[in-house]
Amino acid sequence: MNYTENYRGIKIDVQSVNLDISESVQAEIRSCIDKLSKFTNVINAVDIYFKVDGQGGTAESVVSMRVGIPGPDVFAEDKGEHWIPLLKSVTDKNVRQLKKGK
Numbered sequence: 001m002n003y004t005e006n007y008r009g010i011k012i013d014v015q016s017v018n019l020d021i022s023e024s025v026q027a028e029i030r031s032c033i034d035k036l037s038k039f040t041n042v043i044n045a046v047d048i049y050f051k052v053d054g055q056g057g058t059a060e061s062v063v064s065m066r067v068g069i070p071g072p073d074v075f076a077e078d079k080g081e082h083w084i085p086l087l088k089s090v091t092d093k094n095v096r097q098l099k100k101g102k
Contacts, residue, residue: 001014001016001019001020001021002014002015002016003021007030007033008033008037010033010037010043010044010045010046011044011045011046012029012033012045012046012048013045013046013047013048014026014029014047014048014049014050015047015048015049015050016049016050016051017050017051017052018052019050019051019052021050021083022083024084025083025084025087028083028084028087028088029046029048029087032065032087032088032090032091033046035091035095036067036091036094036095036098039095039098039099040067040069040098042069042070043067043068043069044068044069044070045067045068046065046066046067046068047064047065047066047068048063048064048065048087049062049063049064049065050062050063050083053079060079060080060081061079061080061081061082061083061086062077062078062079062086063077063078063083063086063087063089063090064076064077064090065077065087065090065091065094067094067098069098071101072101074094074097074098074101075094076089076090076091076093076094076097077090078090078093
Protein backbone atom coordinates (compact mmCIF):
# COMPACT_ATOMS: atom_id res chain seq x y z
CA MET A 1 0.00 0.00 0.00
CA ASN A 2 1.32 3.39 -0.99
CA TYR A 3 -0.39 6.69 -0.44
CA THR A 4 0.38 10.37 -0.56
CA GLU A 5 -1.37 12.99 1.53
CA ASN A 6 -1.06 16.73 1.96
CA TYR A 7 -1.27 17.48 5.67
CA ARG A 8 -1.04 21.12 6.74
CA GLY A 9 0.96 21.94 3.61
CA ILE A 10 3.38 19.05 4.16
CA LYS A 11 3.56 16.31 1.56
CA ILE A 12 3.39 12.91 3.26
CA ASP A 13 4.52 9.94 1.19
CA VAL A 14 3.86 6.58 2.85
CA GLN A 15 5.15 3.35 1.33
CA SER A 16 4.63 -0.15 2.64
CA VAL A 17 5.52 -3.48 1.12
CA ASN A 18 2.62 -5.97 1.15
CA LEU A 19 1.07 -4.20 4.15
CA ASP A 20 -2.05 -2.16 4.73
CA ILE A 21 -1.66 0.86 6.97
CA SER A 22 -4.57 1.15 9.41
CA GLU A 23 -6.45 4.36 10.17
CA SER A 24 -4.92 4.42 13.67
CA VAL A 25 -1.40 4.31 12.19
CA GLN A 26 -2.31 7.03 9.69
CA ALA A 27 -3.59 9.18 12.57
CA GLU A 28 -0.33 8.55 14.45
CA ILE A 29 1.64 9.68 11.37
CA ARG A 30 -0.21 13.03 11.50
CA SER A 31 0.45 13.28 15.24
CA CYS A 32 4.17 12.67 14.63
CA ILE A 33 4.23 15.43 12.02
CA ASP A 34 2.57 17.80 14.50
CA LYS A 35 5.34 16.98 16.99
CA LEU A 36 8.09 17.51 14.39
CA SER A 37 6.54 20.85 13.38
CA LYS A 38 7.22 22.20 16.89
CA PHE A 39 10.97 21.95 16.25
CA THR A 40 11.32 23.40 12.75
CA ASN A 41 9.52 26.15 10.86
CA VAL A 42 9.56 24.50 7.46
CA ILE A 43 8.93 20.85 6.66
CA ASN A 44 8.62 20.31 2.92
CA ALA A 45 7.90 16.59 2.97
CA VAL A 46 7.90 13.51 5.16
CA ASP A 47 8.60 10.09 3.66
CA ILE A 48 7.70 7.07 5.76
CA TYR A 49 8.51 3.50 4.83
CA PHE A 50 7.01 0.45 6.54
CA LYS A 51 8.33 -3.06 5.98
CA VAL A 52 8.70 -6.42 7.66
CA ASP A 53 12.16 -8.04 7.73
CA GLY A 54 12.34 -11.81 8.03
CA GLN A 55 9.54 -14.36 8.22
CA GLY A 56 7.53 -16.18 10.84
CA GLY A 57 8.63 -15.86 14.44
CA THR A 58 11.79 -13.94 13.56
CA ALA A 59 9.97 -11.23 11.58
CA GLU A 60 10.66 -7.64 12.67
CA SER A 61 8.71 -4.54 11.75
CA VAL A 62 10.83 -1.69 10.41
CA VAL A 63 9.85 1.98 10.14
CA SER A 64 12.01 4.57 8.37
CA MET A 65 11.24 8.29 8.30
CA ARG A 66 12.89 11.04 6.26
CA VAL A 67 11.94 14.62 7.09
CA GLY A 68 12.58 17.01 4.19
CA ILE A 69 13.65 20.38 5.56
CA PRO A 70 15.78 23.22 4.15
CA GLY A 71 19.39 22.06 4.34
CA PRO A 72 20.23 18.45 5.13
CA ASP A 73 17.22 16.20 5.70
CA VAL A 74 16.91 14.24 8.93
CA PHE A 75 16.42 10.48 8.83
CA ALA A 76 15.74 7.79 11.39
CA GLU A 77 14.91 4.10 11.39
CA ASP A 78 13.88 1.65 14.07
CA LYS A 79 12.94 -2.01 14.35
CA GLY A 80 10.52 -3.71 16.70
CA GLU A 81 7.11 -5.31 16.91
CA HIS A 82 4.42 -2.65 16.64
CA TRP A 83 3.99 0.22 14.16
CA ILE A 84 2.82 2.98 16.50
CA PRO A 85 5.67 2.68 19.07
CA LEU A 86 8.12 2.52 16.15
CA LEU A 87 6.63 5.68 14.63
CA LYS A 88 7.00 7.45 17.98
CA SER A 89 10.60 6.24 18.26
CA VAL A 90 11.69 7.45 14.80
CA THR A 91 9.89 10.75 15.42
CA ASP A 92 11.80 11.22 18.69
CA LYS A 93 15.08 10.38 16.93
CA ASN A 94 14.33 12.96 14.23
CA VAL A 95 13.37 15.56 16.88
CA ARG A 96 16.78 15.06 18.53
CA GLN A 97 18.46 15.67 15.16
CA LEU A 98 16.36 18.78 14.55
CA LYS A 99 17.33 20.12 18.00
CA LYS A 100 21.02 19.54 17.25
CA GLY A 101 20.68 21.44 13.96
CA LYS A 102 19.45 24.61 15.68
